[in-house]
Amino acid sequence: MRIDSGFTQSVWKHGVDLPFTTALQSDLQCDVCVVGAGISGLTTAYLLAQEGKTVIVVESKTIGGGETSRTTAHLSNALDDRYEKLIQLHGEKNARLAAESHTEAIRRIEEILKKENIDCDFERVNGYLFVQPSDSEDSLDKELDACWKLGFTGVTKLKKCPVPSLSEGPVLCFPDQAHFHPMKYLAGLSRAILEKEGCLIFTETHVQSFDNTGGVVRVKTESGHTITGNQVVVATNSPINDTVKMHTKQAPYRTYVVGVKILEDAIPNALYWDNSEPYHYIRLVKDQHPDAIQAGQDKFNVLIVGGEDHKTGQETDERERLQCLEQWTREKFPMAGEVVYSWSGQVLEPVDYLAYIGKNPGDDNVYIATGDSGHGMTHGTIAGILITDLIVGRPNAWEKLYNPGRVTLSGPSALEFIKENVNVAAQYTDWVTPGEVESAEQVLPGTGSVIRKGVTKVAVYCDLDGVKHEHSAVCPHLGCIVNWNNVEKSWDCPCHGSRFDPYGKVVTGPALSDLGNAK
Numbered sequence: 001m002r003i004d005s006g007f008t009q010s011v012w013k014h015g016v017d018l019p020f021t022t023a024l025q026s027d028l029q030c031d032v033c034v035v036g037a038g039i040s041g042l043t044t045a046y047l048l049a050q051e052g053k054t055v056i057v058v059e060s061k062t063i064g065g066g067e068t069s070r071t072t073a074h075l076s077n078a079l080d081d082r083y084e085k086l087i088q089l090h091g092e093k094n095a096r097l098a099a100e101s102h103t104e105a106i107r108r109i110e111e112i113l114k115k116e117n118i119d120c121d122f123e124r125v126n127g128y129l130f131v132q133p134s135d136s137e138d139s140l141d142k143e144l145d146a147c148w149k150l151g152f153t154g155v156t157k158l159k160k161c162p163v164p165s166l167s168e169g170p171v172l173c174f175p176d177q178a179h180f181h182p183m184k185y186l187a188g189l190s191r192a193i194l195e196k197e198g199c200l201i202f203t204e205t206h207v208q209s210f211d212n213t214g215g216v217v218r219v220k221t222e223s224g225h226t227i228t229g230n231q232v233v234v235a236t237n238s239p240i241n242d243t244v245k246m247h248t249k250q251a252p253y254r255t256y257v258v259g260v261k262i263l264e265d266a267i268p269n270a271l272y273w274d275n276s277e278p279y280h281y282i283r284l285v286k287d288q289h290p291d292a293i294q295a296g297q298d299k300f301n302v303l304i305v306g307g308e309d310h311k312t313g314q315e316t317d318e319r320e321r322l323q324c325l326e327q328w329t330r331e332k333f334p335m336a337g338e339v340v341y342s343w344s345g346q347v348l349e350p351v352d353y354l355a356y357i358g359k360n361p362g363d364d365n366v367y368i369a370t371g372d373s374g375h376g377m378t379h380g381t382i383a384g385i386l387i388t389d390l391i392v393g394r395p396n397a398w399e400k401l402y403n404p405g406r407v408t409l410s411g412p413s414a415l416e417f418i419k420e421n422v423n424v425a426a427q428y429t430d431w432v433t434p435g436e437v438e439s440a441e442q443v444l445p446g447t448g449s450v451i452r453k454g455v456t457k458v459a460v461y462c463d464l465d466g467v468k469h470e471h472s473a474v475c476p477h478l479g480c481i482v483n484w485n486n487v488e489k490s491w492d493c494p495c496h497g498s499r500f501d502p503y504g505k506v507v508t509g510p511a512l513s514d515l516g517n518a519k
Contacts, residue, residue: 006488041235043384054198070345118188252497259341313494448484
């Protein structure tokens with residue numbers, strides 16, 4: 001069994017009634033095979049099922065067991081990379097298409113949940129972009145001008161932030177944003193898919209390879225079974241069907257979240273984002289922690305604050321990131337109570353700030369959705385809409401914008417491409433460095449370290465009983481040396497973001513196979 005994407009648990013993981021699913025146990029055929037049961041995969045499967053397609057979804061973990069359960073679930077058309085930058089790089093027409101696609105994604109989520117009667121705490125709220133004392137107010141004015149150019153005339157500049165402790169300066173107010181409970185939404189989508197004849201969902205079914213010959217795609221699983229489809233959609237956050245080409249155009253980052261108790265009505269229910277480095281993003285969850293329910297305590301909201309991003313596998317102490325995030329939260333929200341949740345997730349940052357959604361380069365019947373850039377819930381919904389249109393032969397104005405085969409190597413995107421790929425190349429020097437400790441005996445219970453054994457390196461995990469588990473420290477994707485993540489208890493690849501559980505089992509691609517045996 002593949003574990004979920006980490007040791008920590010998000011606010012979304014309790015109290016959700018997912019439909020019963022099993023592992024794939026036979027060879028099957030369908031119109032479309034969807035790999036991945038997160039928001040991208042299930043939205044695509046749902047919309048294809050509405051078109052009368054037979055769809056089989058396969059997931060190596062559980063429904064939502066990847067990054068969808070680790071989001072903070074902002075539903076926003078105010079993009080993190082800012083419209084001013086998108087206009088500079090892609091032009092006003094394409095920036096407007098990007099804005100329209102995220103706006104439509106929010107609308108489509110609302111439409112689906114109403115049609116399928118999905119109770120997922122969806123709520124329309126305002127979003128506020130604020131500045132820190134070290135930031136320039138001029139950045140807000142430039143973004144406001146960009147928004148108005150694109151037709152977002154409802155965006156306004158306010159003199160004061162609705163939360164004075166958060167910022168004393170002006171803010172941009174983006175109306176008609178939203179948030180929801182992503183796992184409740186996936187539960188509803190899954191049930192709607194399973195109600196359609198010929199549509200199935202299999203979990204704990206790990207895909208091991210793809211065979212795209214003879215006009216069909218054969219998806220082969222670790223258990224030896226095969227799903228044959230006219231098309232396949234790879235919706236695994238980072239594409240697992242491609243070894244190199246897509247991974248040079250985006251970079252994996254870990255992002256961190258803390259959830260703190262906060263009294264009801266302590267702050268306005270809204271989305272909040274800053275314009276700083278490191279970047280922060282904030283929202284409320286109307287929630288009651290399970291421990292509080294058992295203790296008979298009063299209801300409370302959870303304020304969830306995210307940020308402190310860094311390249312995956314390139315941090316020596318992930319716990320420090322959570323500590324910094326908590327410290328920032330307490331400075332900005334002095335009314336906050338105890339921490340009741342803390343977790344991390346993985347986002348993929350494309351070099352030109354737009355996701356890659358559509359036909360996999362070089363394949364007519366393989367589609368991918370990747371490069372979420374911190375907007376996974378709307379990008380995942382855009383993927384479902386766009387890929388469905390492509391498969392059924394319906395024109396879509398977003399096709400060229402999100403084309404995975406596009407090349408945008410000019411200006412800032414060229415610099416970003418060079419920076420990220422130089423960074424990847426630098427990670428291969430780990431092959432010649434000493435181990436983190438000299439021997440396996442020095443690895444403490446509940447931790448992992450990389451040691452050197454002759455010409456190679458070994459990943460050593462010591463379980464809580466003191467038993468040492470040794471595997472090759474070489475990522476099977478492209479040969480980088482993995483590093484221990486002390487928050488998620490995982491081995492993370494610093495090159496392209498593959499991740500493995502303490503015992504070497506792959507939990508996040510692009511790697512398809514586990515860490516090898518130690519030599």
